[in-house]
Structures are given as C-alpha cells and as structure tokens.
Amino acid sequence: MRRQGFDPDPELAAVRAQPGLTKVPTPYGRDAWLVTRYDDVRDVLRNAELFSYGHGINIPPMSEEQAKRLKAGALLMMDPPDHTRLRRMLTPEFTMRRIRRLEPRVREIVADHLDAMERAGAPADLVADFATPIPSLVICELLGVPYADRAAFQARSNTLLDFNQPPEVRGQAQMASAAYMGELVARARVEPGDDLLGMLVRDQGDEVSDAELVGLGGLLLIAGHETTASMIGLGTLALLRHPDQLDLVREDPEKVDGMVEELLRWLTIIHSGAIKVAAADTEIGGVPIAKGDAVVVSLPAANRDPALTEHPDVFDITRRDLAHVAFGYGAHHCIGAPLARMEMRIAFPALLDRFPGLREAGEPVFRSFNVVYGLSSFPVAW
Known part of the structure; x- marks a missing residue:
C-alpha cells in the first residue's frame, strides 16, 4: 500500500521485473503470493472459480456470526453463483442508458459546488469543497441515503478503510456501517422509494434478504463516494503538476475521455483486490500455487507494466485503447465504473473551465496506508 506521491512503491517494479512471484505479509495475519505482472493479474482476476473470495480472511476480527452477516451482499468478497445472482439485480441500474439519465443532475451538482467555491473565494480545500461532496451527493441520491448523514457515514468509511487503525476498531466501524444501512433497508421495506434500494425491494424483494441488501447498499455507498472523490x-x-497534459485538454476538449482513462491507469487508487485463496493446486506465471494459498494482486503494478503500454511511468493522456485494470477485471469488474467515468468527465472540465487559473495554494496531504489512495486535503487558489 505504500506510495511515493503519484507512483507505486519502487519495490513493486523490482518485484515485477524478477522472474517468479514473492510472498508478502498481509494485515490479516497470513502471507500471500503477490502478483504484479499485467497478464498474471488478469489471469487471477478472470478465474473466479480457481481463485476464490469465499474464505472470510478479508473481514477484520469478529465473531463467526457477525462475519457471516456482514459478508452477505458484499460483492467484492463473494464467488459465483451468489455473486452472479446479486450482481444481475444491480446491473440494470448501471447501464449506460441509466447513467446518461443521471448526467443533468450530476452537472447541476458540480455547478452548485463550483458556485459555492467561487462565492467563498480562494483559497479552498479541493477535497472538502469539491472532490468529496460531489460523488457523495450523487451516490446518496442514487441509493436513497439522506445526504445529511454524510459526515457520519464518511467518518465510518474512513475508519474502515484506514489500515493504520487497529483491526478491532475497523471491525467496529464495519458493524456500525451495517447497522446504519440496516435502518435504511428496514425503512425501504415498509415504504420503497424511487431510489436503488427501493427498486431492489419492489422488484427483487422476494429474492434478496435484508442482510444482502445491507451488504449491497453499504458497498455501493462506500465505493461510490470514496473512489471517485479520490480520483x-x-x-x-x-x-496541475503536468501542465503540458493540462494544456492538451484545454486546447481540445475531445481529449477528456483519454485524460480520464490515463488518470485511472496512472494513479490506480485501489492498491489491490481483496485477498483470494487458491481453490486447487495451480500455477501463476510458472510458479506452483498450492490449494489454500492466499493470493493478492497489485493493480498499480499491473497498470505500470511495460507489457501494457510503452513508457508506463509517464503520464500521457494521448494513449489509446488501454485495457487497464483500475476497475478490476472479470466477474468482479467494478459495476459502478460507468458512473465514476461520467462523474469525472463532467467534474474535471467544469472545474478547469470555471477556474482557468487554478493552482496549488499549499502542500497537499497524501492519505497513506488506506484501501483507497488519495489526498486528505488539497489547498487551491485561482
């Protein structure tokens, strides 16, 4: 999880360049094979039957009953067929057609926050005033979560994702998050609204349990605001630190899509997928992997692999057709990827157009040892 500014830890590149694999310690008390090469990472992620999530090692220490309840609906730690069944319920809400219907509202939210920044005047904290509230408000409206609760759920998610926190503290935050979502699910069961939770209750109510709804809602709430806010x-x-690339976007707005994809690849804010376990004896990159061995993939290392693109450590928005793994790959490819892309394609140009003189106004604070890499604060002026 260590980073150096925008870059992955240099040790990852060194491990990737060596033949074979290496074992690394994990926060869960066991070692895991570290997979860093692009092709190997995709092989692991595409094979959900051979490399399984269903072993319970990704949840902070808690009772077996608590772990079982919290794991229900947690798509990132589920295997087919349960994963397939639940994901299929969500898929209609994340089609490009549905996402396009959200665009006017997202543009309105972005404009409202830019207006507020302009009224307040410089300097501003881009994280607190722009990057975080926009995806938070979008996902709250999509899920039917009261936006007034955002400070509380953001505090819980920050604790849950922060590996500087003791495991028992993270476990308590996870249980508190589940309890909060349980209240919203109970409310939706009684009076389903037009939001995603309401839709699931109305259309899939007999096929999905309350525990599964809690898991799905909690995952979407955390993933829906933490990742896009960080990006x-x-x-x-x-x-701002690559003005040549910024000039390319200013001169040609058509380059925004390429800019977003290159930012996703080059930054890769998710360090790894959840730890998987080999369901049978196998091999990765020629290295024997025994049944029961833990395996973890490094998404930043894969996206900086020369096998994916030339000069991978260079930030270049003119790259084309890169099949990066910033959103994962295979059955667990991020279901919210279209929404995240849409929010970024709207937010970046709007910010740069409103404040053409945008500049750093202090030292940004990088957030380290967190599941989602990003900035804690970022002072800007214009």
Whole structure:
C-alpha cells in the first residue's frame, strides 16, 4: 500500500521485473503470493472459480456470526453463483442508458459546488469543497441515503478503510456501517422509494434478504463516494503538476475521455483486490500455487507494466485503447465504473473551465496506508 506521491512503491517494479512471484505479509495475519505482472493479474482476476473470495480472511476480527452477516451482499468478497445472482439485480441500474439519465443532475451538482467555491473565494480545500461532496451527493441520491448523514457515514468509511487503525476498531466501524444501512433497508421495506434500494425491494424483494441488501447498499455507498472523490482530488493535482497534459485538454476538449482513462491507469487508487485463496493446486506465471494459498494482486503494478503500454511511468493522456485494470477485471469488474467515468468527465472540465487559473495554494496531504489512495486535503487558489 505504500506510495511515493503519484507512483507505486519502487519495490513493486523490482518485484515485477524478477522472474517468479514473492510472498508478502498481509494485515490479516497470513502471507500471500503477490502478483504484479499485467497478464498474471488478469489471469487471477478472470478465474473466479480457481481463485476464490469465499474464505472470510478479508473481514477484520469478529465473531463467526457477525462475519457471516456482514459478508452477505458484499460483492467484492463473494464467488459465483451468489455473486452472479446479486450482481444481475444491480446491473440494470448501471447501464449506460441509466447513467446518461443521471448526467443533468450530476452537472447541476458540480455547478452548485463550483458556485459555492467561487462565492467563498480562494483559497479552498479541493477535497472538502469539491472532490468529496460531489460523488457523495450523487451516490446518496442514487441509493436513497439522506445526504445529511454524510459526515457520519464518511467518518465510518474512513475508519474502515484506514489500515493504520487497529483491526478491532475497523471491525467496529464495519458493524456500525451495517447497522446504519440496516435502518435504511428496514425503512425501504415498509415504504420503497424511487431510489436503488427501493427498486431492489419492489422488484427483487422476494429474492434478496435484508442482510444482502445491507451488504449491497453499504458497498455501493462506500465505493461510490470514496473512489471517485479520490480520483477527482488526486487527478486534479496530477494535471496541475503536468501542465503540458493540462494544456492538451484545454486546447481540445475531445481529449477528456483519454485524460480520464490515463488518470485511472496512472494513479490506480485501489492498491489491490481483496485477498483470494487458491481453490486447487495451480500455477501463476510458472510458479506452483498450492490449494489454500492466499493470493493478492497489485493493480498499480499491473497498470505500470511495460507489457501494457510503452513508457508506463509517464503520464500521457494521448494513449489509446488501454485495457487497464483500475476497475478490476472479470466477474468482479467494478459495476459502478460507468458512473465514476461520467462523474469525472463532467467534474474535471467544469472545474478547469470555471477556474482557468487554478493552482496549488499549499502542500497537499497524501492519505497513506488506506484501501483507497488519495489526498486528505488539497489547498487551491485561482
């Protein structure tokens, strides 16, 4: 999880360049094979039957009953067929057609926050004033979560994702998050609204349990605001520190899509997938992997692999057709990827157009040892 500014730890590149694999310690008390090469990472992620999530090692220490309840609906730690069944329920809400219907509202939210920044005047904290509230408000409206609760759920998610916190503290945050979502699910069962939770209750109510709804809602709430917020904050810093690339976007707005994809690849804010376990004896990159061995993939190392693209450590928004793994790969490819892309394609140009003189106004604070890499604060002026 260590980073050096925008870059993965140099040790990852060294491990990737060596033949074979290496074992690394994990926060869960066991070693895991570290997979860093692009092709190997995709092989592991595409094979959900051979490399399984269903072993319970990704949840902070808690009772077996608590772990079972919290794991229900947690798509990132589920295997087919349960994963397939639940993901299929969500898929209609994340089609490009549905996402396009959200665009006017996202543009309105972005404009409202830019207006507020302009009224308050410089300096501003881009993280607190722009990067975080926009995806938070979008996912709250999509799920039917009261936006007034955002400070509380953001505090819980920050604790849950922060590996500087003791495991028992992270476990308590996870249980508190589940209890909060349980209240929302109970409310939706009685009076389903037009939001995603309401839709699941109305359309799939007999096929999905309350525990599964809690898991699905909790995952979407955390993933829906933490990841996009980090990308907007860290991505803006990357653009300001690469003025040649920023000029390309200013001169040609058609390059925004390429810019977003390159930011996703180059930053890769998710360090790894959840730890998997080999369901049978196998091999990765020629290295024997025994049944029961833990395996963890490094997404930043894979996206900086020369096998994916030339000069991978260079930030270059003119790259084309890169099949990066910033959103994962295979059955567990991020279901919210279209929404995240849409939010970034709207937020970045709007920010740069409103404040053409945007600049750093202090030292940004990088967030380390967190599941989602990003900035804690980012002072800007214009």
